[in-house]
Structure formats: structure tokens, C-alpha cells
Amino acid sequence: MTWHSLFDFSTMANRHLIAAYAVVLGIQAGYLGWVARNWMRAKGSRD
């Protein structure tokens, strides 16, 4: 597979492959972002 064929949205299989990878990366990045945001807000007493 190449970048070009990966982003070929003409088939249902390709659309779902992209969707699955986007869901995985999006949820993981979203959770990390949420933890990091709260980490910055809950400033530690030693910082």
C-alpha cells in the first residue's frame, strides 16, 4: 500500500481502514491531551 492508495476513498474498505486508524489515534491523542491540560491546570506546589 502507498500513501496515495491509503487515501483513496473510493472503496468502503479503504474508508473504513482510514476511519479505524483515525479513531485509534484520535482517542489516544485526545486522552493524552486531556491529561496534559489537567496537569497544567493542577499546578504542583513544587513547580
Added chain:
Amino acid sequence: MEQRTPSLRSVAWLWFGIAVAILIIGFRQAIFLTPTDAAQGDVGRIFYYHVPIAMLSLLFPYLNFAASLLYLYWRMRDPLKALAADAFALASAEVTVVYATITLLSGMIWGRVAWGIWWTWDARLTSMLLLWLLYVSYLMLRNFSPTGQSHTLAAVLSIFAAVDVPIVYMSIRWWRTQHPAPVFGGGPNAGMDKSMLPAFFWNLAGWAVWGIFILLFRFALERRRQINEQEAALHAIEASLEIPQ
């Protein structure tokens, strides 16, 4: 203590960098280097994310289980240790929900192409949904219960929730329904082609290293919150003692 924080931060950044590097290798292997599955076509590449994450979603509940047991053991004997165990239980429950959510969604996206349906009440899918619901209810109990015993109740719930983990694992061995048969340890016809192994193991390693990173980061956040709350309570007590009678 002053020197410990910067070095811990460096280790955390290094760990994060390693996780991202392994995941990039895993992505490259899964999408570009592994040959297309003869039976499923390119949609079979979902397997390289779905299966490692599904396997890890059955490991994090045991961390929650162990931390909950330690919390229940220490809560009367050593409250400070109990607080740390409670923070770890919360972090592991959240990571379990993240991994289980991804497992369910990526499986549904694959199922729509492979089976023609988004969902079926198959033994594996149903037991996995039940696992997700149990850990979501664990988090909701902690967040919304008005009683002062919510952490203890949540710890007890987590012990019951952990019972579902072996059921999820064994479901595709006990009941042969719609979900594909186990890839590993599923009998003489199980296993995968050698060409698929690098993509699978790089992604398994990558999501494991990533999972440990976010678990410890969430644990550190909860510990920071706990310490801030303790210091705020201490200041409030000190301030009340300074009020002239």
C-alpha cells in the same frame, strides 16, 4: 527532591519519545510493508491496531484490580499508601476504558466491511461491551456518588469487574460464534503468516509502551491533585486556628 523532578521529567519525555517512535515503525509496517491479506483485502490492516489494543485492554483491568485490593487493605492501616493505591486504581480504570472503547469501535468499523453489520450480540462482543460498561460505571461511581465511601465502593466494584476479564478472554474459546477464532493459542489452525508478525509485534510493543506512559502520567496527575487537596485542607486548618477567639 528538588533534583528528582527534572530527572523524572526527562525519563517521561524519553519514554514518550520511545513510544511515538515504536508506533511510527508499527504504522509503517502495518500500512506500507505488510502484504495485503488475501482473504480480507486492505481492511484486514485494522487487525494490527485492533488486536494489540484489545489484548492490552484485558491487562489494564488487572492493574486496577491489584491497586483496588491494596487500597482496601491499606485504607485503615496506612491512609497515605491507600491514597497512592487509589490514584493508581483510577488511572488504570481510565486507561482500561480508553483501550476498551478503541477495541469496540475499531472492531465495529471492521465488522461493517467484513460482516456487513456494525454489531452483533456475539459472545466476545457482548462480554467486551460488558467490560466497558463495568469500568465506565466504576468511573461514574467515583465521580458522582455523594457519599464519602465512594472510593471504597468503587474498589469493591473493581474486584467484581475483574471477573469479566477471563470471560472476555475465553469467550471465543468457549463459544464459537461470529467473532473470528483466536489468533494465538487457538489450536493447530491458529496463528498468522510470518509476513504479518513484524506489524503485529511492533504495534503491540508500541501501544504497550504508550499505555504505560499515559497510565503513569494520569497517576502523577491524580497524585498532584491529592497533594494539592491535602495542602489546601492543611492551610484551611491553620487559618482557622489563627482566627482570634
